[in-house]
Amino acid sequence: MKKRYFIAGTDTDAGKTMVACALLAKARGQGLTTAAVKPVAAGCIDTKDGLRNDDAEQLLAQCTLPLYYEQVNPVAFMAPIAPHIAAQQQGQRMQVGRLAGFTSGVLMQGANLTLVEGAGGWRVPVNERETLADLAIALSIPVVLVVGMRLGCINHTLLTVEAITRDGLELAGWVANCIDPQMDELDANVTTLQHRIQAPMLGLVPNFSEINVASQRVEACQAYLDLETLLK
Incomplete structure (x- = not known):
C-alpha cells in the first residue's frame, strides 16, 4: 500500500501541520511506514545546522523513513x-x-503513507506565473483540505474546493479544525459544508489552544481523524 496526499488549507494557520502530523502518527501506530514533505517553508530560525522550520521539524518527527531535514523541507526562508x-x-x-x-524523491521511497504539506492557501504564489496548486497538479496526487473553522470559512472552503476540482485533482476528504474556540453556530457551519462538499469529512477537530505543546496537540488530534478512509 502506497498512499499519497497533498495537504492543503483554506488559509494560513488552518491547522495543516497538526492534522498532517496526526494522520502520520495514527499511521505509525498501525505499524505503517510514513514520510512527509513540506517543499517550501517561510518562517524559519537560523541554527548551527542551517535554517529550520518548526512545522517541517514536526513532520520529520512523524516520519519512519530515515529522511534528513533537507529532504522534508528543501526550500526554507527565514522571514x-x-x-x-x-x-x-x-x-x-x-x-x-x-x-x-x-x-x-521522497514519494519514490514508497512509504505506506506520504503527505505533502502546502503553505498557506491553495493559490499561494511560487513565482510570477506558478502557484503551489501547480505543484499539486504536477504531482497528480489527491488533496486533503484542512478547513480552519471560523467566521468566513464557508466561502473560503467552497472557493478552495471549486479551485481544486477545476484544477483536475481529486478531493479525497476534508477536516474541520476548530481554530476559533468562540465560533458561533459551529455545528450549522459544519452541516452546511457537509451538504455542499462532495467528499468525505475526515474529522471535526476541537480547539486545542489550551494545549501548549505541539506534540501533545498532535496526540490529542488523532482521536478525531478518520485515517481509514484515506487508506482504502
Whole structure:
C-alpha cells in the first residue's frame, strides 16, 4: 500500500501541520511506514545546522523513513512572509518543476503513507506565473483540505474546493479544525459544508489552544481523524 496526499488549507494557520502530523502518527501506530514533505517553508530560525522550520521539524518527527531535514523541507526562508516574496528578497526564483523534483524523491521511497504539506492557501504564489496548486497538479496526487473553522470559512472552503476540482485533482476528504474556540453556530457551519462538499469529512477537530505543546496537540488530534478512509 502506497498512499499519497497533498495537504492543503483554506488559509494560513488552518491547522495543516497538526492534522498532517496526526494522520502520520495514527499511521505509525498501525505499524505503517510514513514520510512527509513540506517543499517550501517561510518562517524559519537560523541554527548551527542551517535554517529550520518548526512545522517541517514536526513532520520529520512523524516520519519512519530515515529522511534528513533537507529532504522534508528543501526550500526554507527565514522571514515569515509569503514564500515568493521571501524568495524575491533573497534574489531567488522558485520553480514548481524544481519543487516537484525534490518532492518526488521522497514519494519514490514508497512509504505506506506520504503527505505533502502546502503553505498557506491553495493559490499561494511560487513565482510570477506558478502557484503551489501547480505543484499539486504536477504531482497528480489527491488533496486533503484542512478547513480552519471560523467566521468566513464557508466561502473560503467552497472557493478552495471549486479551485481544486477545476484544477483536475481529486478531493479525497476534508477536516474541520476548530481554530476559533468562540465560533458561533459551529455545528450549522459544519452541516452546511457537509451538504455542499462532495467528499468525505475526515474529522471535526476541537480547539486545542489550551494545549501548549505541539506534540501533545498532535496526540490529542488523532482521536478525531478518520485515517481509514484515506487508506482504502
